[in-house]
Amino acid sequence: MEFLRPESLGEALAARAAHPEAVPLAGGTDVMVELNFARRRPAALLDLTRVGELTGWHADGGTVRVGAGVTYAELTGERASGGQTALGRLLPGLAMAARTVGSPQIRNRGTIGGNLGSASPAGDCHPVLLASGASVEAASVRGRRQVPIDDFFTGVKRNALAPDELITAVLVPAPGGPEQFAKIGTRNAMVIAVAAFAIVLDPVRRRVGTGIGSAAPTPVRAVAAERLLAGALAGDGLWESRGPLPEQVVTEFGQAVSAAASPIDDVRGTAGYRKQALAVLASRTLGWAWRDYRAAGQQAGRG
């Protein structure tokens, strides 16, 4: 087995083009499990952990560019003094999702780029990225492009990357509205989601974003639920009044999210359970997000 260890993005892209058989390796939390159990014997590994251009993040206008090599622990800020980072404050939904991943050891090593590379329907970043309307930045020796997250997941554990491409970053709009993420599993740590849901409310563009995990062959949005809620918020003047959400809107939103899922029965749960769980997760996270939106309004009113 060959071990390729580029030290710059240019070298990494050249290696990717020259060795299409090489498996990119970031935190290794997915790849190494496959190697340890001999489920995979690639001819070469392409180590990305020495490529500085993939690390770090910066905010540019309303968009945050998160390097593919950014770890979950960097998103949560759990190792930072005070337990929070500027990145986590800018992207609270992603920080919440990152917080539920694996264990401290996994969060110290696993990356957002690796989550997208694996493209598992249970990947915890995905619902938030869908709800935020993020894009994936891909690069190759041919150039750079942005893939809208809606077009990124092409099948079970498949994504839209070309064989010579690497993920360089994720571009996440940060509108500053409320964001929530919740997932269901058997305990708090080390849990692959039985079902997960993210909601992002954008008060500026009056947009509602959603993302569902572990309940379809790929992570998906609940487009009809987004429309239903955006319609109700606009129709009743709720964006402006920040008044209480009618109970019926909350219930119907949950039902519409559940209807958008096409889950299967597996060892972690039945399709019926997942549908029911999603309705509950959607109603609950909407309640939390709306509570946050109202509280922010009161604070602004006082300020």
Added chain:
Amino acid sequence: MRITATVNGTTHQADDVWPGESLLFVLRERMGLPGSKNACEQGECGSCTVYLDGVPVCACLVAAGQADGRQIVTVEGLAAGGALHPVQQAFIDAGAVQCGFCTPGLLVAAHDLLARDPSPSEADVREALAGNLCRCTGYEKILDAVRLAAARLAAGPGGDGA
């Protein structure tokens, strides 16, 4: 390939390493450091936890080639000058070790927690140890050990934390 890394402060070298093997395998089978344990090889149990450039990770999920040139500290590196680290001593005194298979990983995780936060809350302790499984103790003695270590560290060298 040849792997050179600083392990517990000294330079270690291993030759003819298969690049896809894990850092855990390199430490145990090639560098003669069997302290870190192999119980699952899939990141679930934490018994292989080591510091990689100062950050606790599962050594079973780090490819050998990724560790080349890096700084590694294993459980063997926690004791200094022939004396156990207070976290290690507390595990013994609190009865937190039964079969001992989980202990090396828990020691590194607890060591890291107390280095970052000398007086962690109960929830913080549980969270910091959430990636480490123990099949023997039921965890209560382990939690006691971390509390004891925190108290002793707060009391300073020679203090008994009482």
